[in-house]
Amino acid sequence: MTTPLRTLGAGLLLLGLASVGQAAPQHALTLYGEAPKYPANFKHFAYVNPDAPKGGTLRQPGTGSYDSFNPFIPKGNAVDVGLIYDSLTYHSPDEPMTEYGLLAEKIDKADDNSYVRFILNPKARFHDGTQVTADDVVFTFNTLLEKGDPMYRHYYADVAQVVAEDKLRVRFDFKHKENRELPLILGQLQVLPKHWWASRDFSKNSLEPPMGSGPYQIAKFNPGSSVRLERVKDWWAKDLPVSRGLYNFDVIEIEYYRDTQVALEAFKAGRFDVNLEYSAKDWNTGYDCPAKRNGQFVQEAIPNHNPAGMQGYVFNLRRAKFQDVRVREAIALLFDFEWASKQLFYGAYKRTNSYFANSDMAARELPDAAELKILEPLRKELPPQVFTEVFNPPVSDGSGIIREQSRRAYQLLTEAGYRIENDKMVDANGQQLSFEFLNFQANLERVILPFKRNLAELGIDLQIRRVDVSQYVNRLRSRDFDMTSAIWPQSNSPGNEQREFWHSSSADNPGSRNLMGLRDPAIDKLVDGLIRADSRKALVTHAHALDRALLWGHYVVPNYYVDTWRVAYWKRFGRPAVTPLYDYGLMSWWEERPAGTPTDPVTPAQEAN
Structure with missing residues (x-):
């Protein structure tokens, strides 16, 4: 089991590592050391509108139900809370395998791939204003290994140890040098607040909204049926190059439906905004309705360059x-x-x-x-x-x-x-x-x-x-x-x-x-x-x-x-001119017209009002 080293042995190891050849800390990581698409001084990604307006609401569907806000353990049916947490790096959906610094301001990978060091951004904060530190990274890694889903033990199997070198520097040492993907995998680590979890049992399901450092936080929920996320207006990373033009909606509402057929009918009734379709039959015949014929929503097949698996x-x-x-x-x-x-x-x-x-x-x-x-x-x-x-x-x-x-x-x-x-x-x-x-x-x-x-x-x-x-x-x-x-x-x-x-x-x-x-x-x-x-x-x-x-x-x-994203969406949104190669880019969209305007169908809830 991986544990932080704060002993004399760890100090001697640090001295040994100092002799390993290494380049200067970088703003990005690539798999084989090739140059990333975006240089160190880039301002924003090509697939965003950096001046996209903030505001409005995005309504999305969920399937079935949920009973937990903790997706890191092998229990229950958890909500996807990825937008609540920041990771050490941001994976670019416009490149095959490149990650840019997010919580980590710089990344220092040994030339011989024996370790990777993440140097945290001193501005990084959790939602309660507490600084994100190396101790939080160590806590997160060890907690996932000890109490998280068993997959983490396989995913991080080649990590020998994790060390908080100082308040903002954390180093992962590897068991061998052949796993070239491991530094990028570790960059995807969503960092948990150690101080918040100190009084809570990580191994149990919970519907207590968790604390993170990401662009959204849970503001309201109805257990099993809906979740409301609200944008963190003073999010610490909102002006970083990896964030500009993203996360434009003030509110993201997720309503859960029994199955995909019920969700499709709800979409056509205007109950939510964007539907990613997986059924060829429904894609070809299921969307026909007055709203579609009136041009109120559209269906678009967006090229998907990801391996299909x-x-x-x-x-x-x-x-x-x-x-x-x-x-x-x-x-x-x-x-x-x-x-x-x-x-x-x-x-x-x-x-x-x-x-x-x-x-x-x-x-x-x-x-x-x-x-x-x-x-x-x-x-x-x-x-x-x-x-x-x-x-x-x-x-x-x-x-x-x-x-x-x-x-x-x-x-x-x-x-x-x-x-x-x-x-x-x-x-x-x-x-x-x-x-x-x-x-x-x-x-x-x-x-x-x-x-x-x-x-x-x-x-x-x-x-x-x-x-x-x-x-x-x-x-x-x-x-x-x-x-x-x-x-x-x-x-x-x-x-x-x-x-x-x-x-x-x-x-x-x-x-x-x-x-x-x-x-x-x-x-x-x-x-x-x-x-x-x-x-x-x-x-x-x-x-x-x-x-x-x-x-x-x-x-x-x-x-x-199928080698496309089949996306149906109501015509309420603006979209960047460029779509990333490996995603359909929903978080780069913005609201141009609020839901419930006269061209939208009247929902039963609106009739009741």
Whole structure:
């Protein structure tokens, strides 16, 4: 466990580090030491309007409910409170992997990547006016490791210690020098106020509004149904280059809806302002209403340059029935994407064929010499197809008849010891191959039902179990599911989070993203190699190796993705001329016309008034 060092040993270590080569402290961090897009004297980002007016209200939806304002622990269903806290650095959504100083005025990274030092801005303040210090950073880091979600222990696994060198300087020392992403990951640390938490139990859920140092604070809430954030008018960072033109709304209101269908109807009625749409059917047919036809709100597909990652139906390998790769492959063969694309998706989606889809990190060719150098030592531990075939999901003709896939699935299941008996696919003990699909999204059932029919034709029983959001979250954390829908998002520079996704060390941690329960020494080695990649070229090569090993393990039924942000919004807002490459930039918008003006529909609440 990481603890601050305030001993003679720490002093000797500091002396040792003084001899390590280092450059002068910088205003920004990049992954491989390349120059950032914006120089030290930049005034604002290109994707903002630095003179955007402040004021007005942004109304947003939440799904389900909430019972906590503490998202850092593996309990409850917490509100996203990211706007309440400042982090050490600000991740630029206009660059693949660059972070600029926020709480940290300067960043000092050792040339050999043995440590990183953050030099805090002396102006940084929490909302009660207390200065943000190095002790707060140390407290935050140690508290997350000791009491936070288990993912933090994986995310920060390569940190040896954290040291408050003085009031404004905090240093993180690393266990080894190969994890080039670690300084940037630490820069994303949202700093908690040590003095505020001194009289509170961090490990428990709470609906007490927390204290932070960010641009907003919780002003009012109705437990489980709504939250009102108000802009901190004297926010300490409002004039920094990383903040100019952002956080323009005086108020952000979040109202919670039972599911996405209810939320869509509320959006069309003018109950909230911006809806990020995930359903192709709803995007194509669900928004038709008088307000849309009158031009009161618009739908816009904004290009999304982020890697799509993997979306799929994940097998819980903790279940004995899914431990045979042939069973998993057979089940995956019975998902007919082409039929769904034509009948359900309006041709809007692309088939997911990689854990790094929509990026150069996807393994779309046979391994080259550089990749084989990584894979060859693991040949006996990996599926043979890793070396001989490019993974591609099955392709049907879209007719809904998948005879070839069904024949292949039947062959695989018989090889795995199954047989047909009384129209049921049974194992050696006469038990039918059956499993439950855990779901909380009403609109996903229309996609699962054709999959269920295809399975049934081969004698496999799939039961769809729909639960509310709280039950869903709790069952995922306790690993109480057979199959469910999951997404593993990827950045342009994947790194430490891969341990949380696929590494054996995260398989048994409640709440980790290793939903499948994957424990594979070969995958572990590939993950470690990717994290330690020392150049962009090496990173891509390691990603290719990891990608094909995961694909040929058939741990998920690959689904589909879209390479745009599908955003519907009421015509009340101004937007900068430039949209960042890796986000749709909502926090750079501003209000031009208040909600409830004559061109807006009258809501029931307004009628009551």
